[in-house]
Amino acid sequence: MTRNREIPDGWPASGAQDSGGASPHTPVGSSPPLTGRRERIQRFTGGVQFWAILIVLFAGGVGFVSIALLLKLPAVPNCPATFWPTASASMRLYCAQVAANKQTAENLLEAIALVEGLPADHPLRPEINRSIEQWSLDILKIGDQKFQAGQLNEAIKIARKIPAGVSAYKLVEQRIDGWQAIWSKAQAIYDKVEQLLRKSNWNQAFAEAGQLTYVDNKYWATTKYEQLTKLIRLTREASAQLDKARDLSKSNLVDDLLAAIKEAQKISRQSYAYKQAQDLIAECANKLVKLAENRLEQLNWQGAIDIANKLPPILKLPQMKSDLINLAQAISSAESGTSADLEKAIASAQKLRSDRPLYKRAQQLIGRWQRETEDVARLERARMFASSGLTTDLKTAITEAEQIPSGNPRYQEARADIGRWTRQVETIEDQPYLDRANQIAAFGGLASLQEAVQEASRIAPGRALYKQAQEKIAQWTETMQRQQDQPYLDQARTLANGGDLSAAIAAAQQIKSGRALYREAQNEISGWQADLEGQQRLQEAYNAATPGTPEALSSAIRLARQVPSISKSKADARDMVSRWSSQLLTMAQDRSAYNIGEAIAIAKMIPSGTDAYEEAQTQIQSWQSALEPPPLVTPQVQSGTNTPYSPY
Numbered sequence: 001m002t003r004n005r006e007i008p009d010g011w012p013a014s015g016a017q018d019s020g021g022a023s024p025h026t027p028v029g030s031s032p033p034l035t036g037r038r039e040r041i042q043r044f045t046g047g048v049q050f051w052a053i054l055i056v057l058f059a060g061g062v063g064f065v066s067i068a069l070l071l072k073l074p075a076v077p078n079c080p081a082t083f084w085p086t087a088s089a090s091m092r093l094y095c096a097q098v099a100a101n102k103q104t105a106e107n108l109l110e111a112i113a114l115v116e117g118l119p120a121d122h123p124l125r126p127e128i129n130r131s132i133e134q135w136s137l138d139i140l141k142i143g144d145q146k147f148q149a150g151q152l153n154e155a156i157k158i159a160r161k162i163p164a165g166v167s168a169y170k171l172v173e174q175r176i177d178g179w180q181a182i183w184s185k186a187q188a189i190y191d192k193v194e195q196l197l198r199k200s201n202w203n204q205a206f207a208e209a210g211q212l213t214y215v216d217n218k219y220w221a222t223t224k225y226e227q228l229t230k231l232i233r234l235t236r237e238a239s240a241q242l243d244k245a246r247d248l249s250k251s252n253l254v255d256d257l258l259a260a261i262k263e264a265q266k267i268s269r270q271s272y273a274y275k276q277a278q279d280l281i282a283e284c285a286n287k288l289v290k291l292a293e294n295r296l297e298q299l300n301w302q303g304a305i306d307i308a309n310k311l312p313p314i315l316k317l318p319q320m321k322s323d324l325i326n327l328a329q330a331i332s333s334a335e336s337g338t339s340a341d342l343e344k345a346i347a348s349a350q351k352l353r354s355d356r357p358l359y360k361r362a363q364q365l366i367g368r369w370q371r372e373t374e375d376v377a378r379l380e381r382a383r384m385f386a387s388s389g390l391t392t393d394l395k396t397a398i399t400e401a402e403q404i405p406s407g408n409p410r411y412q413e414a415r416a417d418i419g420r421w422t423r424q425v426e427t428i429e430d431q432p433y434l435d436r437a438n439q440i441a442a443f444g445g446l447a448s449l450q451e452a453v454q455e456a457s458r459i460a461p462g463r464a465l466y467k468q469a470q471e472k473i474a475q476w477t478e479t480m481q482r483q484q485d486q487p488y489l490d491q492a493r494t495l496a497n498g499g500d501l502s503a504a505i506a507a508a509q510q511i512k513s514g515r516a517l518y519r520e521a522q523n524e525i526s527g528w529q530a531d532l533e534g535q536q537r538l539q540e541a542y543n544a545a546t547p548g549t550p551e552a553l554s555s556a557i558r559l560a561r562q563v564p565s566i567s568k569s570k571a572d573a574r575d576m577v578s579r580w581s582s583q584l585l586t587m588a589q590d591r592s593a594y595n596i597g598e599a600i601a602i603a604k605m606i607p608s609g610t611d612a613y614e615e616a617q618t619q620i621q622s623w624q625s626a627l628e629p630p631p632l633v634t635p636q637v638q639s640g641t642n643t644p645y646s647p648y
Contacts, residue, residue: 136162140175147179150219155179186212186220193228202236231270238271242280249284254291254307257284261312285315289357292324296361299335301328323358326351327365334369339376342369372409379410379417386421391428394421426464433458434465434472441476446483449476481516489521496524501532527566534567541573545580550587553580554605561607581610588619596623 139162146155156179159172189211196205209232212225241263248260261284267277288307295303308324311317326348334345346369352362378400386397398421404414433455441452453476459469488510496504505528511521537559545556557580563573584606592599600623603616 132163137171140171143175144179147183148218150217150223152179152183182215182217183220186215186217186224189215190220190224190228193232197232197235202232205232234268235271235273238267238273238277241266242273242277245277245280249280249287252287252291254288254310257288257291258310258312260284261314265314281314285311285317288315289317289320289324293358293361296324296327296331296358299331301331301335304328304331319356320358323352323356323362327358327362330362330365334365334372339373342373342376345369368409371407375404375408375410375414378403379414382414383417386417386424389424391425394425394428397421398425423464430459430463430465430469434469437469437472441472446480449480452476453480478516485511485515485517485521489517489524492521492524496528501528501535504528505532530564530567531569534563534569534573537563538569538573538576541576545576550584550602550605553584556580557605557607577607578610578612581606581612581616585612585616585619588616592619592623596627599623 140159143155143159146152146158156176159176162172189208193205193208196202196208206229209225209228212228213221215221245260245263248256248263251257251260261281264277264280264284267273271277288311292304292307295301295307304324305328308321308328311321330345330348332345333341333348335341346366349362349366349369352359356362382397382400384397385393385400387393398418401414401418401421404411408414437452437455440448440455442448453473456469456473456476459466488507492504492507494504495501495507505525508521508525508528511517541556541559544559545552557577560573560577560580563570567573584602588599588602591602600620603620603623606612606616
């Protein structure tokens with residue numbers, strides 16, 4: 001290697017020589033062999049033998065002369081002070097080696113430049129070529145170091161400074177292609193990991209990032225790998241934060257939106273989610289402003305101020321915050337509706353400049369309040385009239401308030417006052433009718449109640465006391481109907497108690513639908529009709545059972561079971577069903593002595609739910625078993641044989 005040659009790596013001051021021994025300016029880095037040669041030269045300077053040697057060396061050729069001249073130097077050459085156009089080849093080679101020993105790209109290129117121009121047939125050309133070759137390789141090594149350090153362009157730039165004429169030049173493009181291939185492979189891995197990060201595929205991203213450690217480049221395998229893994233962790237954490245922020249941002253609650261902004265703020269600038277986080281912050285800011293504007297639309301000035309005061313500095317909305325507060329304060333001032341407060345509200349809203357987002361809304365409110373001030377005095381005057389409570393003053397107040405047009409902001413308020421004052425007037429005018437009707441109704445009797453209804457009916461629909469009058473009329477009407485219809489119901493009950501159900505039903509049916517006692521009469525009629533039907537069905541059952549045959553008893557049972565459950569005859573019907581069922585069971589048992597089939601048929605006529613039913617079912621099973629032939633008994637097969645038994 002060039003840097004191991006025994007050549008001093010210094011640049012002594014010019015003219016520093018000492019013929020009597022070692023130069024006092026000899027660099028510390030000078031090698032002992034060179035010093036020995038100087039001492040021998042000085043020892044033989046005065047002798048004949050020295051001159052003889054010089055003659056031999058001179059005759060031996062330029063190479064020996066150059067070596068002799070080199071050995072003759074009393075001191076190390078001062079390379080920086082050398083005039084190169086006249087410098088010898090040995091001087092150039094020496095200074096080139098001194099420069100190359102510094103092992104920087106600039107010095108190595110300088111070394112090549114010092115000796116490259118020497119003739120191809122120069123005696124030192126073999127040594128020069130070997131040095132240039134080594135220096136070129138050293139330059140490539142420096143380029144490789146730059147490449148390993150992550151400076152690809154610098155490595156290529158250094159490598160391409162190697163002269164085209166040197167034999168090592170053929171390695172330049174190969175080395176550069178290799179560097180670029182490794183770099184492209186590493187960059188492709190990095191790009192793929194970035195794509196995976198954008199898709200939130202953390203596990204695959206970590207796996208792909210691990211491929212960088214196998215790349216033949218220290219910078220990518222260490223520095224960039226560490227950067228990438230840190231970025232993966234950062235992005236994964238940021239993604240979780242962003243998801244949480246997104247969930248919160250979906251809400252329309254102020255606190256949730258503020259919490260979403262706070263979460264999004266935690267995401268680092270280095271994260272791929274940073275831009276999304278900033279977009280989310282802007283989105284939340286717009287929602288907060290929109291909520292504040294909605295509250296202003298609803299004239300909820302306190303709610304708008306609350307939102308404005310909670311807007312965080314990161315949103316950079318100081319002017320919007322100021323506008324919201326000014327407009328909210330204006331709405332607050334206008335709430336009282338007095339002329340002074342309306343003027344104050346207008347002044348506050350006028351603070352919003354024409355280039356502000358809420359300017360249009362402010363102008364709408366200003367126009368409203370300006371129109372409102374024109375009718376405030378009129379409404380206040382109407383209220384002053386109405387305060388006396390007199391009918392004439394109330395009507396005057398109504399007339400005054402009706403002059404406020406429908407487009408005026410005070411219109412709804414005026415209509416509410418007009419409605420209230422109108423009800424007061426109607427109450428004052430109609431209350432005497434209702435009071436007089438109550439007094440008349442207090443006497444009782446049909447005539448008084450009818451007169452009370454007539455008096456209360458003078459109150460027209462839609463007036464303040466109309467509903468109250470109708471309630472009274474309904475109450476008095478019900479009382480009259482009860483007085484008129486109660487005799488019919490009492491007569492019907494008397495007839496029913498005497499057993500004349502048909503006459504009772506006819507008497508109760510005189511109470512018509514819609515009358516006060518109609519529902520009560522219908523309930524009584526339903527009960528009497530059920531009793532009447534029950535009596536009829538039970539009598540039919542008695543008649544059917546008269547023959548005493550099983551069929552007659554079965555028919556009687558069916559008729560008796562049709563008696564309505566609410567009929568007073570239902571208990572008698574149950575007793576008869578039970579009695580006839582017992583008779584059927586007795587008949588079946590008697591018949592079983594000579595005809596089991598007929599006995600079973602009779603027993604099956606007994607209905608479920610009767611005392612005889614369970615016993616009848618048991619008898620049926622017993623009789624049916626008696627009718628069945630005995631089962632065929634198959635003899636057992638003897639053990640050890642597979643031959644089936646055959647009766648034939």
